[in-house]
Amino acid sequence: MPVLDPALPPTRAERLKRATHETHERLDQRIMAQRIFDSRERFAAFLRVQHRLHQQIDTLYARAALQPLLPGLETRRRLPGITRDLTDLRAPLPSTVPSLPAALPVPAALGWLYVAEGAALGGAVIYKLAAPLGLDQAFGASHLAPPAGGIAAHWRSFTTALNAIVLPETDERQVEDGARAAFAAVGGFVTQEFP
Template sequence: MIVIDTPEATRSQRLKAATRDSHGALDKRIMAGDIFASRDLFATFLRVQYRFHRDIDALYGNPALDALLPDLDERRRLPLIARDLADLEQTLPLPTSTRLDGDLPLPAALGWLYVAEGSNLGGTVLYKMAARLGLDSNFGARHLAAHPDGAARHWREFTAALDGVALTEAQEQQVIDAADAAFRSVHGHVEEEFA
């Protein structure tokens, strides 16, 4: 068991512990939407994914972040989600005011990207479940497919880079606050789309 109050815990381990409640509540809410009962319900989940990834898309084009995090631009999933929605004959959700600026302060950007990249890791489980609906990496579930190098390895590369960024104690808290805000933002999208 990891004790998160010690210097031995990594930033990603502290983030996981600090956001456990908001992450868990989000997962439960999404699964309560029975997203694998039909393609229409899965499309509702895709709309949530699209809204969140549209909100953070500018971060993937930030050169300063790209210098710190491996293959950041290649990690963008917004175009894949748009294609998944098109496969299911869905229109793209309308823009909202929650879109983040690409020049978000570093600690906040790291918190939001932690949530996005973590969802990529969790997406491998959802990908297997999407197969029940006839969805895969060529149709409807592109954005959930694992990276060719493997989802776990891709995640470890990201967290190693995340953990290696030098931050002050105050900035550490800003990363946690931003990650929590990201989970709450996705939860808000879920409530709107599943209403």
């Protein structure tokens, strides 16, 4: 783990982590309280939470304005993998979730993508916990499998690019609002999938 120098100002990713830390903790606890590793059916409900989030953000991965800012963005798309995982489990797909507006400002889009990429980082833990259900890269948990090169490097390349984007100070609030909106959306999906 990199050692943070308290003398240096926090990076954008560090600020986002701080701003959403408690929300993440609550979400994490809510999801784990649903005993998603007790059965494939329960795990499928977690996959539907992911599916709903990725339906909402899927178009961001192809947005032209984001490509030069986040190199390789298109390769981070997860909707097809989550769909495959649900199909493996013969589990129903969730209902349709509308895409984010095409006019969503770039700073807000960055906040949403921070949350999606962070979920993939945490997904490495979920991947291991799903193994006793017989789920892995080849069946039912493909979208959580660590990418070539490892999840830590994958996360680092995202945060390095995210931190390097130059934005006016007034736009920083929009990045944070985007991340908060993404967590709020996921919270709503958890309520829908685990009523």
